Amino acid sequence: MVMDFLTDGVSLSPFMVCGMDFPQLTIAMLIYAFTGWIYESTVYSIAEQGKLMNRGCFIGPYCPIYAVISILNLYLLRGIESPVKIMIVSSLTVCAVEYITSWTLEKVFNARYWDYSSYPLNINGRISVPSGVFFGLAILFLVKLYHPAVVRFMAQIPPNIRYYASIGIWVVFLSDAVFTTISMCNLNKKCKEIYDAIDKYSEQQLDKINSKAGKLKKFRMVRRGQKLVVMAKGVNKKIVEVETHYLMAVRDFQSTKYPGMIDQMRRVFSRKAGESFDELSDEDIDDGIVPDTQEEE
Numbered sequence: 001m002v003m004d005f006l007t008d009g010v011s012l013s014p015f016m017v018c019g020m021d022f023p024q025l026t027i028a029m030l031i032y033a034f035t036g037w038i039y040e041s042t043v044y045s046i047a048e049q050g051k052l053m054n055r056g057c058f059i060g061p062y063c064p065i066y067a068v069i070s071i072l073n074l075y076l077l078r079g080i081e082s083p084v085k086i087m088i089v090s091s092l093t094v095c096a097v098e099y100i101t102s103w104t105l106e107k108v109f110n111a112r113y114w115d116y117s118s119y120p121l122n123i124n125g126r127i128s129v130p131s132g133v134f135f136g137l138a139i140l141f142l143v144k145l146y147h148p149a150v151v152r153f154m155a156q157i158p159p160n161i162r163y164y165a166s167i168g169i170w171v172v173f174l175s176d177a178v179f180t181t182i183s184m185c186n187l188n189k190k191c192k193e194i195y196d197a198i199d200k201y202s203e204q205q206l207d208k209i210n211s212k213a214g215k216l217k218k219f220r221m222v223r224r225g226q227k228l229v230v231m232a233k234g235v236n237k238k239i240v241e242v243e244t245h246y247l248m249a250v251r252d253f254q255s256t257k258y259p260g261m262i263d264q265m266r267r268v269f270s271r272k273a274g275e276s277f278d279e280l281s282d283e284d285i286d287d288g289i290v291p292d293t294q295e296e297e
Contacts, residue, residue: 017075022166023165025071028147029071032142036063036067037055039066040055060172086136086143090135098131114126
């Protein structure tokens, strides 16, 4: 009775997509995004790293690209019954979405979130024939079996419950998206700080060498020196945890603007599990993530 009162006069079906109204579409997208996260964190993680990993770039257990690809293919494949045609259309669609998404993320965040360079018949490491065929089979399963089961499941949920659940889902997801975007931007900022610190250090050492060109043999590298500050003050601890998790879980992630920097960060995080990035020790300096200084013998 209370829910009926709250939804009185509210249209629960302002538009329809693939036979679903907005609440149904939202719930279906959440289910497909969660399914994608399950696949990434179990099957793909075990195949790639030999263990279970939370590979989602968001805080919540979902991979939105799987939801987008699923709904887009359901829309494009309406009226198509042939399994072969479904596989061909869906494979092309997935490859197109992956390529555009990869290119966009690289331009926005200067980073690669997946890399198919080791796969045969790939294009710029963004898409490949084997991955396209695999996702074509997955979409065939979605169209023929999974989506009909999801529709039957949603039909058992009262309309008013679906309506308020969809609102809650969007509030949580958009909040998560804002937080994750800040985290990824901050990660790129850290790479820039490290890069600038190394560049500044190199210039300082070259200046020293140039000013004492006649005494080069009297100099030697020392393993302990001044630590350079590479972390902006006031970074939220949770953001650092998200960044650390993503670097360790998604091995394909690389910075295109600062190549090699991400791998160095991963090595430090692997050895110093649980410590935040701003707690660099002398060992971290020895590993090369922060350069040492020179001094006279």
